[in-house]
Structure formats: C-alpha cells, structure tokens
Amino acid sequence: xxxxxxxxxxxxxxxxxxxxxxxxxxxxxxxxxxxxxxxxxxxxxxxxxxxxxxxxxxxxxxxxxxxxxxxxxxxxxxxxxxxxxxxxxxxxxxxxxxxxxxxxxxxxxxxxxxxxxxxxxxxxxxxxxxxxxxxxxxxxxxxxxxxxxxx
Numbered sequence: 423x424x425x426x427x428x429x430x431x432x433x434x435x436x437x438x439x440x441x442x443x444x445x446x447x448x449x450x451x452x453x454x455x456x457x458x459x460x461x462x463x464x465x466x467x468x469x470x471x472x473x474x475x476x477x478x479x480x481x482x483x484x485x486x487x488x489x490x491x492x493x494x495x496x497x498x499x500x501x502x503x504x505x506x507x508x509x510x511x512x513x514x515x516x517x518x519x520x521x522x523x524x525x526x527x528x529x530x531x532x533x534x535x536x537x538x539x540x541x542x543x544x545x546x547x548x549x550x551x552x553x554x555x556x557x558x559x560x561x562x563x564x565x566x567x568x569x570x571x572x573x
Contacts, residue, residue, distance in 0.1 A: 449472070449474050449475075449480075449562070449564065449565050450471065450472060450567075451470070451471050451562075451565060452469075452470045452471065452472055455470035456560060458555070460555075461532075463535050463550060464532050464533060464535075465533040465555045465558070466530055467484045467531050467533065467558065467560060467569065468530045469527075469528070469529060469531075470526065470528045471526065471527045471565075472525060472526045474526065476525075477522045477525075477563070478521070478522060479519050479520060479522055480520055480522055480563050481517065481518075481519050481520075482520055482529065482531065482560065482562040483515060483516070483517035483531075483560070483562065484515060484516050484533060484558065484559070484561075485514070485515045485557075485558070485561075486513070486514055486515075486555040486556065486558040486559070487511060487512075487513060487555070487557040488511070488512055488514045488535060489509065489510070489511045489553070489554050489555075489556070490509070490511075490535050490550060490553045491550075491551045491552045492507065492508050492509075492538045492548050492549060492551060493506065494547070494548060495546060495547055496545060496546050497545055502546070506542060506543070506546075507540070508540040510536065510538070510539050514533050514534065514535070516533050516534075527562075533558075554572055554573065555572070556573075
C-alpha cells in the first residue's frame with residue numbers, strides 16, 4: 423500500500439510538471455499581424471499571438487526607446503530667437519491583460535511620449551517638437567518579438 427501511494431504521488435508530481443508545457447505548447451507572435459504605427463505622437467502596437475493552449479488570459483507588454491525633442495515656445499506660439507531646447511531618450515512601456523480565445527489573443531497597446539525634462543523661463547512653455555520610437559519589442563507568455571524600424 424505504501425509503495426502504491428509513493429508511485430501515485432510521483433505520477434501526480436510529474437503531471438503537474440508537464441501541465442504548463444501542454445497548456446502553452448508553442449506561443450508565438452504572428453509577424454503578419456504584429457505591427458506598429460504612429461498615431462500623432464503615440465505609437466500603436468497591434469498584435470496577434472497564437473499557440474496559447476488552454477490559457478484563460480495572457481499578460482502582454484510593449485517596450486520601446488523614445489527620443490523626444492522639446493523647445494520652449496512663447497505665448498505667441500513662436501520659438502524665440504535664442505531657444506532653449508532639449509533632446510531626451512528614455513524607455514517607455516505599456517502593458518495589459520488580454521483574454522485568450524481558442525488558444526489565440528488579439529489586441530492593441532499604445533505607447534505615449536515620456537514627460538519632458540525641459541524647464542522654460544516665465545512666459546514660455548515646454549513644447550514637444552518631435553518624437554520617434556525605436557527598439558520596439560512586444561512580450562508575452564515567455565516570448566519576445568522585435569518590431570523592426572523607427573517610427
């Protein structure tokens with residue numbers, strides 16, 4: 423009887439160890455449906471992931487390097503002749519939890535510009551002049567997929 427209990431315990435532990443591998447047999451982002459596009463100063467990342475097995479939901483995150491240029495703008499919406507400017511590069515990210523249907527998930531995440539570090543004199547406002555996103559990567563279910571290009 424004791425031997426049978428040990429065998430059943432070992433089998434149960436093996437089953438528990440194998441179950442996660444069965445649940446997510448081959449998660450992957452589908453490149454044709456995983457894209458990044460600019461919408462004003464934001465970067466929208468649309469994605470489709472398959473091979474999620476029996477997961478009920480999956481956490482997805484997007485990261486990128488954002489490079490922004492700011493300038494002080496006066497109340498007349500003009501850049502003064504002796505402008506204060508700054509370029510800032512930082513990491514930005516967005517994440518969400520998405521429901522899985524039939525082993526797949528489709529969704530979208532939006533990256534927004536980082537906050538400006540420029541300090542302007544009285545009567546002027548720090549204004550975003552340009553923004554670009556590079557090194558864009560999307561991750562979920564232990565898989566990371568790069569999205570090439572600068573946006």
